[in-house]
């Protein structure tokens with residue numbers, strides 16, 4: 001009890017020094033947490049992409065469309081279980097800052113190809129029946145308070161005009177890594193209006209998503225799909241969803257690697273910061289440690305005192321750092337474009353890693369002062385003039 | 387004749403700096419009997435502190451035998467020696483060496499944390515010790531809220547709280563004004579006479595030495 005109190009009092013002896021150290025650790029732990037979150041969310045995005053889905057896009061660029069007629073041809077290939085397609089609808093809800101992905105989809109197939117978007121059967125039926133209905137993800141439903149039967153009005157940009165959709169379904173994510181921030185509308189609805197207003201843009205889809213029976217055959221089927229449309233006006237490029245996701249932000253992965261590396265450098269830096277504080281404190285207390293020894297306190301007691309103080313400071317800094325990580329990551333996730341990371345949350349694993357890092361820092365920073373205190377001879381310690 | 391409580395037998399002590407030997411005590415013998423109050427005097431650097439540290443078991447002789455309170459302390463290992471110190475010796479230093487973050491009460495309580503005494507018993511012992519040194523009313527003060535003389539009396543309370551047989555004091559009045567020094571010396575005298583503590587005190591001050599029953603002079607590592 002007394003020893004704990006002494007640890008506590010020792011840690012607060014130089015309030016400014018300890019305070020700055022704690023703050024330094026907190027900032028470092030937060031930076032670590034944020035970087036780890038970016039890194040882990042990046043991999044979550046890749047992991048979340050299914051191995052049994054292929055993406056077929058226009059060979060030149062993702063931004064060019066493909067004819068709707070391809071759907072039937074692809075579906076006929078052996079090994080293809082289901083084909084669906086999407087269009088990036090864009091549009092503005094209220095104002096430009098209210099951003100979430102809006103997709104023109106094929107209601108008949110989209111939820112078969114994406115089983116991770118869980119939608120109740122009656123809601124799916126309602127969605128299929130009504131041309132001007134939509135399905136929204138649970139996350140944006142929560143964020144904007146969308147309920148079944150609500151009307152969402154969008155100002156079109158890619159597809160000009162004013163659009164209104166009745167919410168007929170709210171899908172929930174099957175697992176934590178599923179993106180529940182999308183809005184699905186009928187591709188047919190868009191296509192009808194294009195047919196009327198801009199006939200050249202009718203009958204076009206953004207990209208195809210192909211569900212295959214055997215992930216091992218993804219390369220073969222990809223080649224077969226692309227062979228189908230070779231020398232047509234819209235050649236295709238087909239790859240697995242995973243490869244697609246990775247390539248989508250290609251170049252980013254080396255930045256991610258750098259972040260990964262830097263996150264651990266930061267831990268090294270706080271080790272030095274706390275180490276420095278502990279060495280200064282322990283040095284000033286040389287005589288006190290000699291007195292402890294003189295009075296008969298054991299090596300274990302000294303280890304407890306020094307390690308305890310170091311852990312106390314690192315734990316406080318770590319806790320503070322973790323506490324600020326949550327709101328900061330939340331703010332960060334608001335600031336980055338939605339599509340970049342399907343989800344952006346602090347994982348328990350990240351918190352644990354940050355906690356363990358703070359613990360290791362606390363232990364490592366005390367090693368040198370402990371070693372010094374234990375080696376010190378009482379007579380030398382008593383003669384020490386700090 | 388009372389029992390001999392400290393026997394220093396042909397003790398030599400050298401310090402080593404790198405390979406360089408600095409001889410401090412040369413073949414020194416000394417005997418102190420139970421209940422004696424010994425003053426060690428001598429010029430600076432003559433080895434007084436070194437001798438005191440050997441007797442108190444916080445340093446080890448290079449050669450020779452040290453029997454203190456019935457134990458051949460030169461043969462004990464570190465942890466046994468630490469336990470022996472806690473049980474047998476009370477320390478008073480020139481610069482008090484109180485922990486600044488602890489109150490007078492907590493400083494005095496410190497050696498008792500190594501015993502099996504309950505909290506209530508510890509409290510009782512601390513009260514007694516602080517009463518003996520006349521500072522029971524200051525127990526919640528921190529060292530920096532006390533005068534030098536009061537700090538030294540708290541340090542003396544810490545030295546006697548475990549009721550050790552022997553008190554060692556290295557220039558206990560060296561940093562005090564005359565009045566405070568006199569108070570501390572009177573206190574040591576009382577501890578010697580009333581509480582039968584055997585005291586070995588290093589001092590430069592002839593007035594301080596007068597309180598002792600025996601004065602020994604040390605010069606260049608040899609007793610005169």
Ligand SMILES: Nc1ncnc2c1ncn2[C@@H]1O[C@H](COP(=O)(O)OP(=O)(O)OP(=O)(O)O)[C@@H](O)[C@H]1O
Nearest residue numbers: 379380401408410429430431432433434435436437
């Ligand atoms: N820990 C040590 N390491 C090396 N040399 C030491 C050590 N302690 C003491 N000495 C040397 O031993 C000699 C005697 O020192 P000691 O402290 O015993 O003298 P002293 O009589 O107590 O002197 P003072 O009156 O100044 O306190 C000195 O030369 C000192 O430099």
Ligand SMILES: [Mg+2]
Nearest residue numbers: 434435436556
């Ligand atoms: Mg000395």
